[in-house]
Amino acid sequence: MNAQRISAIFEKDIKDFMKNMMLLMMPVIPIILALLYKQLGGEEGLPIPMLYLIVGVTFSSVTASCMMTMMAEENEKKTLRGLMLSPASFLDIIIGKSLVVGLMSFIALTISLVIVGIKPFLNVQAIIGLILLFLFFLFLGIGIGLFTKSIASTSAYLMPVMFLFGFTPMIDFLGLGEDSTAIMIADVFPLMQLIDMHDTNSWIPIGIVAIWALGAALFTYICFKKVRTDD
Amino acid sequence: MNNAIEVNGLRKVFDQNAAIEDVSFFVKPGEIFGLLGPSGSGKTTTIKILTGELEQTAGDVNVLDVHSQSFGTSDFKSKIGILSDNSSLYERLTIYDNLKLFCKLYDAPLEQIDVMLDVVNLREESKKTVSKLSKGMKQRVLLAKALIHKPKLVFLDEPTSALDPGNVAHIHRGLQKLNEAGTTIFLTTHDMEEATELCDRVAFLDKGKLQELGNPDELRYKYSTHAFHVETFAGERLVIENESGNANKIKELIENGEVKAMQTDNPTLGQIFLKITGKELV
Numbered sequence: 001m002n003a004q005r006i007s008a009i010f011e012k013d014i015k016d017f018m019k020n021m022m023l024l025m026m027p028v029i030p031i032i033l034a035l036l037y038k039q040l041g042g043e044e045g046l047p048i049p050m051l052y053l054i055v056g057v058t059f060s061s062v063t064a065s066c067m068m069t070m071m072a073e074e075n076e077k078k079t080l081r082g083l084m085l086s087p088a089s090f091l092d093i094i095i096g097k098s099l100v101v102g103l104m105s106f107i108a109l110t111i112s113l114v115i116v117g118i119k120p121f122l123n124v125q126a127i128i129g130l131i132l133l134f135l136f137f138l139f140l141g142i143g144i145g146l147f148t149k150s151i152a153s154t155s156a157y158l159m160p161v162m163f164l165f166g167f168t169p170m171i172d173f174l175g176l177g178e179d180s181t182a183i184m185i186a187d188v189f190p191l192m193q194l195i196d197m198h199d200t201n202s203w204i205p206i207g208i209v210a211i212w213a214l215g216a217a218l219f220t221y222i223c224f225k226k227v228r229t230d231d
Numbered sequence: 232m233n234n235a236i237e238v239n240g241l242r243k244v245f246d247q248n249a250a251i252e253d254v255s256f257f258v259k260p261g262e263i264f265g266l267l268g269p270s271g272s273g274k275t276t277t278i279k280i281l282t283g284e285l286e287q288t289a290g291d292v293n294v295l296d297v298h299s300q301s302f303g304t305s306d307f308k309s310k311i312g313i314l315s316d317n318s319s320l321y322e323r324l325t326i327y328d329n330l331k332l333f334c335k336l337y338d339a340p341l342e343q344i345d346v347m348l349d350v351v352n353l354r355e356e357s358k359k360t361v362s363k364l365s366k367g368m369k370q371r372v373l374l375a376k377a378l379i380h381k382p383k384l385v386f387l388d389e390p391t392s393a394l395d396p397g398n399v400a401h402i403h404r405g406l407q408k409l410n411e412a413g414t415t416i417f418l419t420t421h422d423m424e425e426a427t428e429l430c431d432r433v434a435f436l437d438k439g440k441l442q443e444l445g446n447p448d449e450l451r452y453k454y455s456t457h458a459f460h461v462e463t464f465a466g467e468r469l470v471i472e473n474e475s476g477n478a479n480k481i482k483e484l485i486e487n488g489e490v491k492a493m494q495t496d497n498p499t500l501g502q503i504f505l506k507i508t509g510k511e512l513v
Contacts, residue, residue: 002305008335012321012328019323078319082376085282085313086336087305 001095005088009096013070017100026066027108030058034112045117048198049169054112056191059133060158060166063105064141068154070097071145075227090224098138105134120198125206129194132209136190137165139216146223168192233296235260235384235415236281241290243276243439250276252439254290258432263406263416265426267500268436269510274419275316277436278386281417282313295384309337312382314390318373322362326353326372329361330379337380347375350405352398366393374402378409385409387418391425403429423500433500437508447500454503455496462492470496 017023034054037046074080083093109130113121121130144157168191176183186192190212193205236258243251251273258264266274279285281294283302292299297307320329330344348354351371361369370393377385390406391399406429410416420426426433427447434444443450457473461484469484471477473495484490498506505511 004338005336008332011335012324012332015328016321016323077322078317079321081284081317082319082333083336085284085308085317086333087309087338088336089305 001089001091002087005086005092006096006099009083009088009093010099013097013100014103017066017070017104023066023069026062027104029061030054030108030112031115033057034115038115048120049172049195051113051116051120052191052195053167053169054116055109055130055133055194056166056168057162058105058109058112059137060162062108063101063134063137064144064161064166065154065158066104067097067101067138067141068145068148068158069151070101071142072148072151072154075146075148076150080227084227094142094220097142101138101141102134125197125203126194129197129206129209132206132213133190133194136209136213136216137161139213139220140165143216143220143223146220146227165189165191169195234258234293235262235295236264236417237291237293238277238281239291241277241280241292242288243273243280243285244288250439251280251287254436254439254441256434256441256444258415258417260415261410261413262431263410263418263429265430265433266417266419266436267421267423267426267433267504268419269421272436273439274436275388276439278313278315278388278417278419279317282311282315282386283307284315284317309380310383312377312380312385314373314377315386315388318377320361320369320372320376323360325358325360326364327357329372330375333376333379339380343379343381347379350378350402350408351375352401367395367398370394371398371402381412382414384415384417387416389420390418391420391422399425426500435504435507437504437510442507443503450500450503451497454498454506458496460494460496461490463489464491465489 037050037054040046040050071080074083080093084090088096110118120126140161144154144161148154148157168186168189171183171186174182187196188208190209193208197205234257236256238257239255241251241254242249254273254277266277268274276285280287280292280299283299287299294302295307295310297304301307321332324332326348327344330347331341333339334341334343344357345354348357351374353368353371353375356364356368361372364372370390374387374390377387387406391402394402403425406416416429418429430447432444432446433450435442445453459469459471459473459477459481461467461469461471461481463469463484471481501511
């Protein structure tokens with residue numbers, strides 16, 4: 001890992017981000033959603049699942065989506081190969097890009113949560129949970145971005161990611177029975193685990209989200225191995 | 232240092248088709264080596280193997296005393312420069328910002344940006360966004376990017392394609408200066424004039440196999456019939472073999488004032504390639 005190379009990639013990506021209207025609009029989505037939900041919440045504020053819906057939308061539409069688009073663009077325009085042929089390691093490239101996406105996600109999430117109510121998240125367990133959730137979406141974004149060959153094809157992958165992992169709490173509004181298979185599977189998903197975490201002092205939900213993040217990291221590693229050479 | 236590049240028994244197979252078959256050669260430090268061949272002959276595959284973008288199916292490859300298994304290290308990557316069909320630029324950024332990124336990645340001083348902009352004749356355009364540049368200008372920026380860290384060895388895949396003659400001459404001077412400063416250059420080109428002007432040695436590649444290798448002048452001598460081509464004022468074109476028995480005939484033509492032009496048979500690299508492979512080098 002090399003700090004100068006990481007900062008060079010960060011500097012390049014932040015300049016590129018600021019000139020890319022498509023990416024610039026992404027952090028606005030959760031903020032608008034938060035403003036709309038704020039109206040629904042009334043005096044007593046929004047319930048925890050609704051707050052996590054904002055978190056899910058932020059991480060899927062900003063973290064995963066921006067990362068996916070940035071990596072896919074690098075892949076499509078062959079600039080990623082240029083970075084990989086330079087002395088920068090894959091870790092340098094990923095950290096440099098993640099800092100930009102992380103900064104944008106942090107700004108969007110903070111503004112959104114301040115609008116709808118940030119109090120439930122101001123404890124160590126919730127913060128660790130959010131960090132692990134961020135890493136999960138980040139790795140998912142990197143992996144899919146490496147795997148797809150064009151920006152256009154990222155949308156085909158982004159939709160399932162958003163609906164499965166970003167909007168998971170919405171499953172409760174589908175009117176499915178408590179013991180339905182879909183509900184039982186959805187309960188293991190990272191966002192649902194973090195919602196459950198607020199009802200218990202157990203660290204098991206955090207552990208499960210950590211496993212999801214590790215799985216996404218492994219997926220990223222496999223995708224990286226595939227794009228490293230032309231074989 | 233041993234040879235800058237050493238390739239022994241190189242073989243590369245894609246889907247059971249051999250793209251490279253038993254290719255062996257070496258490149259000496261400080262040399263400009265040209266790999267010539269038509270499209271699909273295996274030039275780009277060879278460059279990709281030498282730079283670690285592809286793994287060979289068989290054979291031994293050493294570049295700057297580093298075995299191909301270690302081509303992924305930062306130390307190796309910082310010693311080489313690459314301009315290939317995989318090279319690209321950040322379209323929304325300026326020329327300067329693109330070069331600044333690679334300066335920092337290679338730990339090169341920022342002053343190198345202006346030096347390289349002079350080499351590729353783009354100093355005045357440095358603040359231009361890459362998306363607004365012509366294809367030729369982009370190619371020059373890519374060349375500057377490949378050379379910005381003063382690599383010991385530089386791989387150039389068709390470096391002057393898409394450039395106008397004025398800029399080709401400018402780039403050639405830049406490459407020769409770089410070579411005089413000790414940089415080894417490995418280039419592929421279709422341009423026979425370029426190969427003749429720049430290369431110390433050239434290799435002909437066809438259907439993945441090395442057909443010939445040598446110094447351009449030596450190759451031209453080797454494949455010359457050594458005959459004299461004489462054009463007379465009467466409009467005749469004579470081919471006189473370079474044999475002692477023909478000395479009087481040449482003397483007679485000169486004494487009679489019949490010779491309008493006379494030259495030895497000196498095939499171009501393109502003609503030599505045609506002779507060896509039966510195909511044009513395009």
